Amino acid sequence: MKQKSIIAAIAAIVLAIALLLMPPGVTSRFASLVRIVTHPALAWADWTARVSLATIGHGSPFPEYEKITQLQYDLAVKQTELSNAGAKYNTAILENRFLKDRLRLVYDDSLFTLALCKVMKRDPVSSYYDTIIIDGGTKEGLKIGQVVLALPPTPPPGEEREAPSLLGIIRDVSRDSAIVTLTTASDFSIACHIPVRGVTGLITGRVNSSQKGPAISIPPGNLILRHPSEPPADPVQVGDKVYTSALGDNSESVENIYVGTVDEISTNEIGAPVLHIRPAVTNEQLSYVLVALKTTPEEARRKQQLKQQQQQQQQ
Amino acid sequence: MQSMPDKPRLVEIEIRFNPKLILEYMTSRNGFWRHASFLLVTLFWISTAFGLQLSLPTVFPSWPWLPAAWGTAYLATRRGPVCAMASAFATGLALDAICFQPLGPSSIILVLIALAARLFSARIPWQKFFITNTLALAIGSTAIFVIGKAFFCRPAATLETDFALLPKFLFGGALLSLPVCFLTYSVKDIIEGLLFQSIDDTVAASEE
Numbered sequence: 001m002k003q004k005s006i007i008a009a010i011a012a013i014v015l016a017i018a019l020l021l022m023p024p025g026v027t028s029r030f031a032s033l034v035r036i037v038t039h040p041a042l043a044w045a046d047w048t049a050r051v052s053l054a055t056i057g058h059g060s061p062f063p064e065y066e067k068i069t070q071l072q073y074d075l076a077v078k079q080t081e082l083s084n085a086g087a088k089y090n091t092a093i094l095e096n097r098f099l100k101d102r103l104r105l106v107y108d109d110s111l112f113t114l115a116l117c118k119v120m121k122r123d124p125v126s127s128y129y130d131t132i133i134i135d136g137g138t139k140e141g142l143k144i145g146q147v148v149l150a151l152p153p154t155p156p157p158g159e160e161r162e163a164p165s166l167l168g169i170i171r172d173v174s175r176d177s178a179i180v181t182l183t184t185a186s187d188f189s190i191a192c193h194i195p196v197r198g199v200t201g202l203i204t205g206r207v208n209s210s211q212k213g214p215a216i217s218i219p220p221g222n223l224i225l226r227h228p229s230e231p232p233a234d235p236v237q238v239g240d241k242v243y244t245s246a247l248g249d250n251s252e253s254v255e256n257i258y259v260g261t262v263d264e265i266s267t268n269e270i271g272a273p274v275l276h277i278r279p280a281v282t283n284e285q286l287s288y289v290l291v292a293l294k295t296t297p298e299e300a301r302r303k304q305q306l307k308q309q310q311q312q313q314q315q
Numbered sequence: 316m317q318s319m320p321d322k323p324r325l326v327e328i329e330i331r332f333n334p335k336l337i338l339e340y341m342t343s344r345n346g347f348w349r350h351a352s353f354l355l356v357t358l359f360w361i362s363t364a365f366g367l368q369l370s371l372p373t374v375f376p377s378w379p380w381l382p383a384a385w386g387t388a389y390l391a392t393r394r395g396p397v398c399a400m401a402s403a404f405a406t407g408l409a410l411d412a413i414c415f416q417p418l419g420p421s422s423i424i425l426v427l428i429a430l431a432a433r434l435f436s437a438r439i440p441w442q443k444f445f446i447t448n449t450l451a452l453a454i455g456s457t458a459i460f461v462i463g464k465a466f467f468c469r470p471a472a473t474l475e476t477d478f479a480l481l482p483k484f485l486f487g488g489a490l491l492s493l494p495v496c497f498l499t500y501s502v503k504d505i506i507e508g509l510l511f512q513s514i515d516d517t518v519a520a521s522e523e
Contacts, residue, residue, distance in 0.1 A: 002437055008400040009430040013423050015404065020419035027418050034412035038365070042413065045366025049374040123414050124372040124380060124484075133414065172415045179415040285376065 032174055076288045079151050080116045083164045083290060086152070087114070087257075090163040094195055094243070094256050112254045114149070114164070114290040115140055120177060122286075130185035132168070134289060137176045141293050145252035146170045147190075147244065148180045149290040150281040164290050165258040165280035166190070166244060180289070183259075183279050191248030192225065192259055194240050200247060201225045203259065203277065225275040238262050242277050254292045352510050357394065360386055360503065361402050365409040379488040383410060383421075384428055384460035385496050388452040389503060391429035392436040403429035416468065424463035428456045445500075453496035457488040 117136035149164035188205035264276035340346035364386030391399040407422030441448040
């Protein structure tokens with residue numbers, strides 16, 4: 001009995017190690033197959049979890065809960081449309097400010113469209129603040145490196161809605177789902193800039209153990225911007241807003257997405273400034289996210305031409 | 316004539332198609348029904364384990380749910396060694412594939428849980444000591460899963476962060492595992508008892 005168990009366990013462990021050592025191409029195909037096979041089980045588990053929530057959490061019958069979910073989805077779609085408009089408005093403001101500062105430079109605006117995706121899974125133990133899995137995939141045009149944004153909270157009546165802010169970057173995509181590295185992950189990094197000061201740099205997550213923020217039990221700490229480009233004449237102040245930059249090596253990155261505000265400024269051992277950036281959003285409770293799908297300049301031009309043609313035809 | 320004890324003896328076997336026996340196998344409760352339902356129920360427990368492991372945290376984010384570990388420990392004690400290890404391996408494989416992680420680490424952790432559960436149940440069988448056995452399986456599987464996941468499935472994390480997350484999942488998970496395991500193991504045992512208990516066993520028990 002004991003011997004059989006030990007032999008079976010050793011065989012299973014050897015098989016698992018063999019899987020670990022296999023070339024990535026083979027394992028990724030195998031993983032895709034497993035994801036397809038396990039789809040019904042996940043659907044069943046999702047249904048069970050939702051019924052549990054309806055029974056314990058809401059205390060309401062299931063159809064009511066379904067209605068609420070549908071309403072939430074409709075609301076999220078409307079929010080997306082509003083966010084699109086808000087993002088364009090903010091881009092225009094930033095562009096205007098930038099051109100005012102640097103009259104001789106041409107500012108290349110990166111056009112993008114937003115896709116609404118639902119958060120499917122979060123691993124509670126190993127990566128709650130590191131990754132999320134969303135229900136959009138290559139089918140919806142998602143690619144590795146695309147920027148993921150958080151839906152802005154509903155503003156109080158009479159106030160303007162905030163623009164969506166940075167939540168993470170897509171790390172891997174399958175046909176129906178994608179995994180997103182959150183800004184609170186320790187291996188997160190993205191190029192950024194502070195437009196009002198003309199500073200650029202690379203933001204990283206919680207880099208080493210000296211930084212505060214255990215991964216799960218307490219929400220992680222701030223993002224870090226090390227070695228900013230040039231010490232500017234107008235130095236960075238606490239409260240300055242930080243935006244993404246397309247200067248990095250990520251071709252899918254989008255410019256001028258709000259990241260957060262400078263919370264603290266310190267210097268490292270060689271005297272270079274280190275900026276601690278407080279992210280604009282917390283990611284503890286996420287239901288829906290937005291993915292910025294970048295459009296190429298050719299596509300943008302084509303769209304503009306189509307619009308112009310349609311306007312001419314209408315006239 | 317000298318005898319040749321070392322020479323292997325040949326045995327003649329005749330295989331015949333026996334329709335009556337096959338019909339009995341297909342229709343009796345101890346035959347095909349038992350084997351098919353055994354396989355289906357095992358697959359269902361495996362699916363529930365990894366499915367709920369990934370779905371429950373999205374619905375109840377503040378609770379340290381670990382149904383994959385608890386389900387693996389259950390199957391390890393109620394099934395044979397090969398079935399136990401195969402189900403632990405499959406659960407881990409599904410967890411890794413769905414979470415876009417490298418395939419293998421979760422399987423190793425769950426196989427270790429299954430092995431520990433089997434070795435423990437060999438000393439304290441669940442049929443005789445249900446409460447002690449369930450208590451140990453719940454806490455043991457939680458501890459192995461959390462420690463394994465924290466140290467082997469987080470390449471970007473530091474030791475400090477690993478130690479920071481341990482208390483919540485070790486103590487919280489262990490606390491949550493007790494009522495959940497007692498409830499689910501009892502319900503599963505009742506279901507399996509109803510499905511798999513053979514008529515012969517029932518008759519023998521009633522005669523005793």
